[in-house]
Amino acid sequence: MTSTTATPPPLLQVQDLCMRFGGLLAVDRVAFDVAPKEVFAIIGPNGAGKTTVFNCISGFYQPSAGQIQLAGSSIAGHSSHQVANQGVVRTFQNVRLFKAMTALENLLVAQHRQSNAPLLAGIFNTASYRKSEAEKIERALKWLDVMGLREFANREAGNLAYGHQRRLEIARCMITGPRLLMLDEPAAGLNPQEKKDLQQLIDQLRRDWGVTVLLIEHDMGLVMGVSERILVMEYGKPIALGVPEAIRNDERVIKAYLGEA
Numbered sequence: 001m002t003s004t005t006a007t008p009p010p011l012l013q014v015q016d017l018c019m020r021f022g023g024l025l026a027v028d029r030v031a032f033d034v035a036p037k038e039v040f041a042i043i044g045p046n047g048a049g050k051t052t053v054f055n056c057i058s059g060f061y062q063p064s065a066g067q068i069q070l071a072g073s074s075i076a077g078h079s080s081h082q083v084a085n086q087g088v089v090r091t092f093q094n095v096r097l098f099k100a101m102t103a104l105e106n107l108l109v110a111q112h113r114q115s116n117a118p119l120l121a122g123i124f125n126t127a128s129y130r131k132s133e134a135e136k137i138e139r140a141l142k143w144l145d146v147m148g149l150r151e152f153a154n155r156e157a158g159n160l161a162y163g164h165q166r167r168l169e170i171a172r173c174m175i176t177g178p179r180l181l182m183l184d185e186p187a188a189g190l191n192p193q194e195k196k197d198l199q200q201l202i203d204q205l206r207r208d209w210g211v212t213v214l215l216i217e218h219d220m221g222l223v224m225g226v227s228e229r230i231l232v233m234e235y236g237k238p239i240a241l242g243v244p245e246a247i248r249n250d251e252r253v254i255k256a257y258l259g260e261a
């Protein structure tokens, strides 16, 4: 009798993705899929097209060609708002928080954006509206706890240490209960201890909240430590895809990186 261990269908499937800016093919037939709860990294030299792939998936760019499917449904060409509503959330290379708001307020805003409470319930401050507002505060405090930021709840986000701002940005994504968390260079600007903490955090988010993670990162220690599979891009093209050990020893990858120096 043959074993029939079923592989789960991918959460994200990208096929033949292309993105052209005038004469530049910034993304050239990129294809990969990400399994549920997988941590999948995209790496490559500067200008390889990684962020452009992110922008296509998260609805910031309309791809020139190709398919993007989330759990079997096409999301290619959907707006960033529509994609977020389907559970795909992201961070940016440069932290984008509401800097004049407190850490707590940033997490409340994130929930209000996805709230569908009727307007009148808010105006008349009904019991159910008050209950839902209290739940939002509770959820925000819980996420501040998870991120080790509880003591900074009432501090303006712009006055937090940079590493804390990055964690708050991840909390702002996680509080919406995403299926796919996309992190664009989350280790940029972090010190070695903060990078270790980030690796633990990514493991924890996957383990405890079942989130799938798609990551762009230049820090090879983090990439190799946290990812199950890695896609390498160069000049818009995918040049290798595999487990960390295989990528580390892939000649095309070594050449792409050495060629950059």
Ligand SMILES: Nc1ncnc2c1ncn2[C@@H]1O[C@H](COP(=O)(O)OP(=O)(O)OP(=O)(O)O)[C@@H](O)[C@H]1O
Pocket: 021, 024, 026, 044, 045, 046, 047, 048, 049, 050, 051, 052, 053
């Ligand atoms: N909106 C745009 N208009 C024109 N060209 C763009 C646009 N966005 C990106 N590009 C170009 O596309 C190419 C890929 O850029 P992209 O930012 O995706 O690379 P990357 O791999 O994320 O680089 P980095 O690691 O430096 O962030 C670059 O040549 C870039 O200049």
